[in-house]
Amino acid sequence: MAIEDLIKAVEVSGQERITEIIERSKAEADEIIKEAQVRDEPLIKRHLDEAKKSVEIQRNKLLSAAREKHRMDVIKTKNEIFEKIFDEALHQLESVRDRPQYRDTLKLLLSEAVAALGDSDVVLHIDKRDETLWKEILNESREHYQIVTDLTCAGGLNVYTRDERFVVFNTLESRLKNAREIYRPEIFSILFGE
Numbered sequence: 001m002a003i004e005d006l007i008k009a010v011e012v013s014g015q016e017r018i019t020e021i022i023e024r025s026k027a028e029a030d031e032i033i034k035e036a037q038v039r040d041e042p043l044i045k046r047h048l049d050e051a052k053k054s055v056e057i058q059r060n061k062l063l064s065a066a067r068e069k070h071r072m073d074v075i076k077t078k079n080e081i082f083e084k085i086f087d088e089a090l091h092q093l094e095s096v097r098d099r100p101q102y103r104d105t106l107k108l109l110l111s112e113a114v115a116a117l118g119d120s121d122v123v124l125h126i127d128k129r130d131e132t133l134w135k136e137i138l139n140e141s142r143e144h145y146q147i148v149t150d151l152t153c154a155g156g157l158n159v160y161t162r163d164e165r166f167v168v169f170n171t172l173e174s175r176l177k178n179a180r181e182i183y184r185p186e187i188f189s190i191l192f193g194e
Contacts, residue, residue: 078192085187086180093154093172097129102155106130107137113159113168125158127151 096102114122126134128149134157138145151158156171 078188081191082184082187085191086176089176090154090173093176096155096172103133103137105155106133106157107141109156109170110137110159113157113170116168117159117161117166119161119166121162123148123160123162123164125149125151125160127153127155130155130157 096105110124114120123146124134125148131147131149134147138147151171153171153173156173156175158167158169158171158174160167
C-alpha cells in the first residue's frame with residue numbers, strides 16, 4: 001500500500017505543481033499582454049491619428065473640389081444669363097428700323113464716325129435696307145459721301161477713309177458688342193449684386 005500512497009502523493013504533488021505552473025503562466029501571459037498594450041498604445045494612437053489626418057485631408061479635398069465645382073457652375077450660369085440678355089438685346093435690334101428715332105440715331109452714328117476719322121473724304125458702308133433713308137439724310141445735311149451697300153446689319157454703318165486705311169465700325173451690332181465688354185462688370189453688379 002505504500003506504493004499506492006506514494007503514487008497518490010506524487011499525483012497530488014504533480015497536480016499541485018501543474019496548477020501552480022498554469023497560474024504562473026496565466027499571470028505571465030496577463031503581464032505580457034499588459035506590457036504589449038502599454039507598448040503598443042502609442043503605436044495604435046499614432047496610427048489612429050494618422051488615419052484621422054488622412055480622412056481629414058480627403059474630406060478637405062472633397063469639400064474643396066465640391067466648392068470649386070459649385071463656384072464654376074455659378075460662374076457658368078451667370079455667364080449664360082449674361083449671354084441670354086445680349087442675345088435678346090441683339091434680337092431687339094432687329095426692330096430698330098421701325099422706331100421713329102431711327103433717323104436721328106443714324107445721323108448721330110454718322111457724325112461720330114466722321115469725327116473719329118477726322119476726314120471728310122469718307123465712304124459709307126451701309127445696309128441696302130437703309131439706302132433711301134441715308135440718301136435723304138445726306139441730302140438734308142448737304143453731305144456728298146460715297147455710299148456702298150455691302151452690309152447686312154440691324155442698323156448703323158461702317159465708315160472708311162477713301163484709301164481704306166482706317167475704319168470706324170459703327171453698326172448697332174458693333175456698338176452692342178463694345179458695350180457688352182465695357183459694361184460687363186456693371187451689368188454683373190446689377191444682375192448679381194457683385
